Amino acid sequence: MKFSSCFSNCFSSASETPIDIGRAEIEGENYQNFTVFSYSELKVATNGFSASNKIGEGAFGSVYKGLLRDGTNVAIKMLSVELESMRGEREFVSEIISLANLKHENLVTLKGCCVDGANRFLVYNYMENNSLAQILLGGEQNRMKLGWEARRTISLGVARGLAYLHEEVEPHIVHRDIKASNILLDQNLIPKVSDFGLSRILRDNASHISTHVAGTLGYLAPEYAISGRLTRKTDVYSFGVLLLEIISGQTVVNFDLEHGEHYLVQKAWEIYRANSLLQLVDPTVRMNYPEEEAVRFIKVGLLCVQETARLRPEMPIALKMLTNDVDIEGVQISQPGLVADLMNIKLGQKTTFPCSYS
Incomplete structure (x- = not known):
């Protein structure tokens, strides 16, 4: 799926100003080395988001260890969007705007994302020593x-x-x-x-x-x-x-x-x-x-x-x-x-x- 197509789905029902700004930021950027994953890819990578693959719980969602088809270990954060408050959506957009084009040894690398219904997924390089x-x-x-x-x-x-x-x-x-x-x-x-x-x-x-x-x-x-x-x-x-x-x-x-x-x-x-x-x-x-x-x-x-x-x-x-x-x-x-x-x-x-x- 193309990056722009992914976000036309993501933002279709959003009306809050921060989200609109986020949409403009995203659509105006050329994101390189950024992959839009399918839900099925991430499900396979995490063994169906099994409890044994869960490596963390954050304020905005759970994090799972995943193994992509090319053998790369990744960390996959799952965020669920609350439609009333748009909680989760703002964090998802903010993460992409901030990280997708940033490269620095001391910043986590955002590899890609996935939009599936009310769920949002962010895919990062896996960190062996956790936090x-x-x-x-x-x-x-x-x-x-x-x-x-x-x-x-x-x-x-x-x-x-x-x-x-x-x-x-x-x-x-x-x-x-x-x-x-x-x-x-x-x-x-x-x-x-x-x-x-x-x-x-x-x-x-x-x-x-x-x-x-x-x-x-x-x-x-x-x-x-x-x-x-x-x-x-x-x-x-x-x-x-x-x-x-x-x-x-x-x-x-x-x-x-x-x-x-x-x-x-x-x-x-x-x-x-x-x-x-x-x-x-x-x-x-x-x-x-x-x-x-x-x-x-x-x-x-x-x-x-x-x-x-x-x-x-x-x-x-x-x-x-x-x-x-x-x-x-x-x-x-x-x-x-x-x-x-x-x-x-x-x-x-x-x-x-x-x-x-x-």
Whole structure:
């Protein structure tokens, strides 16, 4: 099936403005190396979408491992469209618009799609090591797989992927849902930013005011959560949280009976003020890491989560800070922003929670 024919079916009943915009974006592009699969092809590839092939459950659908006829392993995301809200359709369109023509070592590769009735399918390259969340949140034995070198590689890779989206792609793209479960790892632990279903295109360096907040609690930039104002600094905040998570091996939001909810950003700030940053480094790394670099990474994480958005570095600068191409010695770090109360989130929000291979 031709790409244009596939989407004439997909958009035939859509009347919402975001979908109409998506249709214009898609029909105006020349998508290369992109395949429109038939439903029967994907059904065969996944053994009838069997439970044994299921490798993840995301906010917008299930993910299955598949084997194509040419022997290629793929990951197939199935989205079901809710006709009233068009939930699923927007994410499907957004993913294609964002990814179909983007090629970068640190972005997941979208191989193709399929439209079958109310179901939408997205086909990606298969990632052997699943998501970063599965390793970080999978207990001490799992975290031990990530030595300092791997954590550095993952941190720098995610930063490069975001810098590419923010600066090199025209128009610029804001991901809106950077988190550990949306970072996939290939067989060499090279990170791939994935799940562009919530992404937004920013034209002419403008900001965007969202009618609802989309993202994951704990990673949400405060100005976006409260006012809906979306900029590239929204992603920078989420990256800062992720960076602290990678270095510490701790969950973004922790809960215990004695202290209640405790946020990693808050803990990192307290440790910074106590001038004992190395306490934040995951003990499973043991002493096999360069202390100066670890301190630098934590400081960059804190710079990225500052409450005032304009004080956060842009992603290319954050990347240079991580590689020590920009010196941060003596740089002042101000208090981080934090959305600790769900009541502060803009009404009409769509917040999601971590999941594997989402």
